[in-house]
Amino acid sequence: MTIRYSGPGALVGIATLFNAPKTPRVHANTAALVDTLLVKLQPMVVRNLAQQDVRIAYALLAEASQRAAAFVDELEASSFASLRQRVARHLLDLAADQQMGERLVARVSQEELAGSIGTVRDIVVRILRDMRDEGLVRTGRGRVDLLDPARLDAETYRRDR
Secondary structure: OOOOOOOOOOOOOHHHOOOOOOOOOOOOOOOOOOOOOOOOOOHHHHHHHHHHOHHHHHHHHHHHHHHHHHHHHHHHHHHHOOHHHHHHHHHHHHHHOOOEOOEEEEOOOHHHHHHHHOOOHHHHHHHHHHHHHOOOEEEEOOEEEEOOHHHHHHHOOOOOO
16 A cells, blocks of 8 residues: 655655664565656664754654654545545546646556555456546556546545545
């Protein structure tokens, strides 16, 4: 299940930067959805810099606080949303980074979409078919064109589905 999209300048792994050495590691996978430049920082170097400069420590603390708040929001949204709402939200999030001119396009397979929202492909196929019949999306191999992003966005907040 996707719990975070990281944009330009985002820090990944900040939540566990100061864990004690014997603390169990967080097991998570990351995947780049678009061309990405990744700069890997050495945890020990970052920790030492934070001890030497309060501005670095504050920046790390602010980032960790924002990540914790975003995680709680994501957990709430995922826990109480219907599968259809999760599909709509995930498509909007993906397409925001993959915009092609005026159109929003989510470059994702049905299998990847299912895995990202914590369900199986058959359910995603059914949801996408319904959305296609309603004129919300157009599907193709490895992509979903968002024909009516405003209605899809409204879907993510409905609680009656």
